[in-house]
Amino acid sequence: MTTSTAISIETIWAEYRTSLKAFLTKNVSNHADVDDLLQEILIKSYNSLDKIQDTKKLKSWLFQIANHTIIDFYRKRARNQTSELQDQHDWALEESEDIFEQMTDCITPFINGLPPEEAELLTAVELNGVAQKAYAAQQDIKYSTLKSRVQKSRQSLYSLFNQCCDFHLDAKGNLVSYTRKIGKDCGGKC
Template identity: 55%
Template structure:
């Protein structure tokens, strides 16, 4: 059981797992490197070689959790640093210009929640406390509202996704979509 063999076998699966959970490619590379370092330094603690795969993915999952915790401790991003305020012609930025009208097309409660969380950057936990609901309940509501938002987008646009489900391109449908 050596690192080169293990890494050769599981690197691409780990990278795909990280990509699924972290959108920035540079961050994915950094996290993958962290997993490699932890694999190298802690591989001797694995007693059963049949458990290596689950151990690696647990290390990757912990790296993702640590990454987002660290992100949460950093200062709040404001104004021109916000992703939806960047002047870039990428697909994501083009669609982000339409985000507010689509959110406003949702029922009022969903619109207020997504505006606070997605546009204003309020944490889900903080929003749940302000609204007096359980955090787990709010997470479910946010996911449902995001699904509703996606359905609104799909009414107006056809999306092209890559093999990993990442958005590659879109084309506005010739229908009477008036949200953007």
């Protein structure tokens, strides 16, 4: 049995660097990342060299370090991507909240511009948050009939909005921005 003090990192690296790099290249596509990970493995193995007791296990020990380094690399990348996506989502959410805040003052006047039955329905369901089933029961109408009326009323409201504004939606149909149509008289609604 040979102890790690009898082996230098230079000797280990001369013998295993090429096979470690090949292993990394097989598992990581970017050559710059491979070089960075190879350096990281060198540092980790140097710092832990005193822990190896049996040089017969040296190769498996090095490849275990390499494998853990690759796993850590992909975990870190996934966290960074998740963080970037969260930042993009937060920015988009802030933007949409700003748009909705801007449009909040417009909603009530536009709803009030609808026929009274539609205005009452949308005020209850959309502004006051009354569940559609509960509203149907209050009005003594079938739930399926109410759902149809809500859809029709929403379309009427959209038509009123559309007379005064152009809406810009993202790929998922979410409101991204809007612009007021120039020269349109919206009756002071917005």
